[in-house]
Amino acid sequence: MSLFTKLHIAISPQFTINNLQTTKRTTSIPIYNSKIQSKHIYVSHPLVLFKSTMQGHSPRSLRSSIKSSLIDPDGGVIVDLVVPESERASRILEAEPLPKVKLTQIDLEWVHVISEGWASPLRGFMREDEYLQSLHFNCIKIKDGSLVNMSLPIVLAIGDDVKDQIGSSSNVGLLGPNGDLVGILRSIEIFKHNKEERIARTWGTTAPGLPYVDVVITNAGNWLLGGDLEVINPIKYNDGLDHYRLSPKQLRQEFDRRQADAVFAFQLRNPVHNGHALLMNDTRKRLLDMGYKNPILLLHPLGGFTKADDVPLDVRMEQHSKVLEDGVLDPETTIVSIFPSPMHYAGPTEVQWHAKARINAGANFYIVGRDPAGMGHPTEKRDLYDPDHGKKVLSMAPGLEKLNILPFKVAAYDTVAKKMAFFDPSRAKDFLFISGTKMRTYARTGENPPDGFMCPGGWKVLVNYYESLQAEEASPQQAALSV
Missing domain, CATH: 3.40.50.620 (HUPs)
Structure with a gap:
């Protein structure tokens, strides 16, 4: 190496x-x-x-x-988009009548990334101008005229039905994979999701079998939803x-x-x-x-x-x-x-x-x-x-x-x-x-x-993992043979 x-x-x-x-x-x-x-x-x-x-x-x-x-x-300040605890109850009330967008697990991971400032100075899912700069230039221009690197588009895909439900609303609520309220996306913008262009420019190929493409993009919606993000609570996974x-x-x-x-x-x-x-x-x-x-x-x-x-x-x-x-x-x-x-x-x-x-x-x-x-x-x-x-x-x-x-x-x-x-x-x-x-x-x-x-x-940790994996794979086979 x-x-x-x-x-x-x-x-x-x-x-x-x-x-x-x-x-x-x-x-x-x-x-x-x-x-x-x-x-x-x-x-x-x-x-x-x-x-x-x-x-x-x-x-x-x-x-x-x-x-x-x-x-x-980047931008001089680390972005922090988690709502202060004293304001969370009011945000939950505000989100009740808003159209809702349900996030996938990977969407939620991107919410986590954006909300903690890993993508600073980005303050939400990309709108079209940010998306195009990221996709074609691998960077975005900020207000003072300087460039910050942003080589991956950080976007939220939605389908036609969700786009219709949003209608003319300028704000939407974001629901986690389990249906809980995660945050609010404000001053939204909806624009076309050209998947082939996104894949070709990000990976340099459209060959089948790209893991992220297969899981995240191929079956994603035909529209991208951008806007300013507010997260109700810090993202936790409760996985130890x-x-x-x-x-x-x-x-x-x-x-x-x-x-x-x-x-x-x-x-x-x-x-x-x-x-x-x-x-x-x-x-x-x-x-x-x-x-x-x-x-x-x-x-x-x-x-x-x-x-x-x-x-x-x-x-x-x-x-x-x-x-x-x-x-x-x-x-x-x-x-x-x-x-x-x-x-x-x-x-x-x-x-x-x-x-x-x-x-x-x-x-x-x-x-x-x-x-x-x-x-x-x-x-x-x-x-x-x-x-x-x-x-x-x-x-x-x-x-x-x-x-x-x-x-x-x-x-x-x-x-x-x-x-x-x-x-x-x-x-x-x-x-x-x-x-x-x-x-x-x-x-x-x-x-x-x-x-x-x-x-x-x-090394023992790895060996134990693969042994447990093989045991899990063998159990259904043994059950089938028994039947």
Whole structure:
């Protein structure tokens, strides 16, 4: 796996970035009753101001003090669309006579994303002008004339019957999948949902078998509904994982409480193996070598929709917990939190969204892997996207100029050292590349990976999950045979 980080650095007057010496380098998911231990891993550390020892270079930026929120949120303010508790009763009364739109589970995940400010400065589901800018330019222009990255359309689809029910109303109530009132969408706008154009421009293909398309778009309505969002109560899932779902505001507060002088985020939707940990630990070492005193890792797994063969969220969170318990990552310098966004598997288009959202959460370093947000082509035996295009797009994407790229070597399993290590081309035959698909195959078939690939506690979580899954699949077959 080839990984690289994007950096935004507060630099002393004697230091410029040119002097860095870099090394080249679900629809329905099975239910799994994991027992996740809720442990507080928050530890405060004294803040030491960054002072570079490098001499003879012109200044790039100077800060008189260091805060963990080194990157301002897009638009300057984190959007918070949850109604104050004192006003919730009045909003519920106001919503009673309004036309209602029922949300799917994935719609609700987008409500969560918008309401907490992950998509700042977006304040609701996109109206047509925002949608077209996002779809065609991967960014939107805000009132001050500046551009913010917005590579994925965040929209709400409705059918002809719902459009007719709304009629001329300017506001609508939003109902959750269970029929409860979630919020109000104000000053609405309804416009045509050209699905083929949306799919082609977001994924670069209209080939059948794209997971998000199949589940979310193909059978969606022919209209899109945009407007300003108000959410009655904070979105909760009551799945035992809500304490992991920290909002951008909560994360920034935690970074500041810990007095972090650098925050680096790692986005993932797979279990953490020792190659991931090598890259995260190496990133922290690089930051320390650069003069930072208290870099904090945000281990930030994706928590929304994923394709059916991905490992479910509760299993991944239990596995991440074991990685911390086994000391593969340092609990004192790591925050584990869930990123609530659904997954598109849209490659270089989607990775911009992943980076942009972490800016709003306050992270100023971003680690991203080979073929980020990519997948195999749904109908051909090849990658859907060029594995190197994600990092190249991030280096050029409008609205992400706050970030800079630092490439890493490729990480693979060293069969001589019997551990994950940086790939050495001079002895290429000694290295084994284990993909996420291969890792899942090991666990599913009961075959153990090489020693040193993953911590024992984390691997046991995966094995237990696949054993329980196979038992569930076998039960109906046994019942049928019995009959």
